[in-house]
Amino acid sequence: MLPEGWRRSTLGQIAHITSGGTPARAEPSYWGGSIPWVTTGEIEFNTITDTAEKITEAGLKNSSAKLLAPGTLLLAMYGQGKTRGQVAKLGIEATTNQNSAAILLDDGHDPDFYFQFLSWQYDSIRESGHSGGVSHLNAGLLKQIAVPVAPVGEQQRIAAILSTWDRAINLTTRLLANSSRQRRGLAQVLLSGERRLSPGPVWSAAKLGELIVESRVRGSGGNTARKLTVKLYGRGVVEKTEKRMGSESTQYYRRSAGQFIYSKLDFLNGAFGCIPEHLDGFESTLDLPAFDFNLERASPRWLLHHVAREEFYRGQLGLANGGRKARRVNPSDLLRVEILLPDLREQQAIADVIETACAEERNLEKQVSALRAQKSVLMADLLTGKRRVHDCGAGTERGSLANAE
Numbered sequence: 157m158l159p160e161g162w163r164r165s166t167l168g169q170i171a172h173i174t175s176g177g178t179p180a181r182a183e184p185s186y187w188g189g190s191i192p193w194v195t196t197g198e199i200e201f202n203t204i205t206d207t208a209e210k211i212t213e214a215g216l217k218n219s220s221a222k223l224l225a226p227g228t229l230l231l232a233m234y235g236q237g238k239t240r241g242q243v244a245k246l247g248i249e250a251t252t253n254q255n256s257a258a259i260l261l262d263d264g265h266d267p268d269f270y271f272q273f274l275s276w277q278y279d280s281i282r283e284s285g286h287s288g289g290v291s292h293l294n295a296g297l298l299k300q301i302a303v304p305v306a307p308v309g310e311q312q313r314i315a316a317i318l319s320t321w322d323r324a325i326n327l328t329t330r331l332l333a334n335s336s337r338q339r340r341g342l343a344q345v346l347l348s349g350e351r352r353l354s355p356g357p358v359w360s361a362a363k364l365g366e367l368i369v370e371s372r373v374r375g376s377g378g379n380t381a382r383k384l385t386v387k388l389y390g391r392g393v394v395e396k397t398e399k400r401m402g403s404e405s406t407q408y409y410r411r412s413a414g415q416f417i418y419s420k421l422d423f424l425n426g427a428f429g430c431i432p433e434h435l436d437g438f439e440s441t442l443d444l445p446a447f448d449f450n451l452e453r454a455s456p457r458w459l460l461h462h463v464a465r466e467e468f469y470r471g472q473l474g475l476a477n478g479g480r481k482a483r484r485v486n487p488s489d490l491l492r493v494e495i496l497l498p499d500l501r502e503q504q505a506i507a508d509v510i511e512t513a514c515a516e517e518r519n520l521e522k523q524v525s526a527l528r529a530q531k532s533v534l535m536a537d538l539l540t541g542k543r544r545v546h547d548c549g550a551g552t553e554r555g556s557l558a559n560a561e
Contacts, residue, residue, distance in 0.1 A: 158540075161307050162541045164302060164305070165302075165304075166299060166300055168300065171260055171265070172260045173257055173258070173259055173260075173295045175233070175252070175254050175255075175295065176194075176251055176254055177220030177222075177251075177254050178221070178253045179215035179218060185212060185214050187211055187212065189214075191212065191213070192248055192249070192251065193209045193251045194207050194244075194252040194253070194256060195252075195256075196234060196235040196242075199231070199232045200242055202245075203246075204244050205248055206248070221251040224250055224252065224260075225249060227245065228245070228246045228258050228260055229243060229245055229267055229271055230243065230244045230246065230252055230259070231257045231259060231281075232255065232256055232293075233298075240282055240291070240292065241281040241293065242278065243275055257295060259298070265308070266311040268312070269312065272318045272539065274301075276535045277301065281298075304539065306541065310547075318531065321527060325531065328520060328524050328527060335513070335516055335517045339514060339516075339517055342509070342513055344467065348496075349498070353506065353509065360497055361494050364491050364492070367449065367454035367459060367497070368416055368448065371447060372409055374410070377402070377403070378401075378402025378405070378408060378441075379403065379404040381438075382395070382437070383395070383402075383438060383439055384411060384438040385440070386444060387427065387429075390429065392429045393431050393432060393435060395438065406441065407441065407442075408440060408441055409440060410437060410439055411435070411440055411446045412437070412446075412448075413436035415431045415449075416430055416449065416456070417430070417440065417447070420444070421443065423476075423485040423490070424469060424470060424473060424485065426466070430456060431446065452500075453497070457504070458498075458503035458507045461510050472485060477489075
């Protein structure tokens, strides 16, 4: 139920919805001009202030592209992955391709308010594009989207409040990206020996087979084994969930906490990690070989950071056997890889420094998640009128929040 002063409408009743176009690619004179041309990949819940491609006046005149004013909302109607259904606001005069809807709101409807509303309705909008076996949106579907219409002043105050959270999220996200870059750079110089934490013994060459030893403790059959798997890109070892029981004839092997484990098929995609305590005793087939550490030579933390560098695991392409889509890295080949090894004390010191940087990164990830959760709650309250935003007078950006009666 909407509060007093609000009403229900549809997007088609409060806005004109159109689309753009693409000048002929075969005509060079249509491209490389000064008119911004937006693609769906640039629509990312953002304000667009520049574009990767630009068209000329001739391209504009000889295509269905339209020049759109700042404040126009764009919604991706097609696109791979998460693209379809994402929304953006033009911060500049620009054109767009035919895969994007341009939403030109009528007077009395604030673009920032409806940018927030459509962003909040992202999942619902995407789902509407699946009807009839068609996985895209169109103007007809967008016109049917139910929208609230609040007094324009309240729309603006709501948008201002939510924009405050957006600024905090964007700032923290940038800090997170910077922290991640610094951590990767730090790991690279420390793990390669390019930068030493303190003077010490010269690093010696060692094969991985001197540092880890494959474990093959026979376990259960596939019908009873508690199974684990390895996620891509160094994201850890987790319990494997299956919809159907495995085969009794498939041999599984018992794995222990602290062992190094990787996927033969996805080693080149960073599918490796150390088995955590809560998965002690879980099992895998030989497609996920596991290894005990030689603790007299290698720190497990240091070695895991070493192999987790993209430069390392991507660099082992020569080890992979099989076709392009089924390249497997076998233990016998991996164990022959030679690396430079610091002494144990330096290994542990390097791991400590990298893990301090990782902790900072995780803290920023938690901050971003908390801010997004806070904004989600606010959106549910403010964009439905559950909480009202009263005018606090001239010069105030936010207004004051109150529960609707």
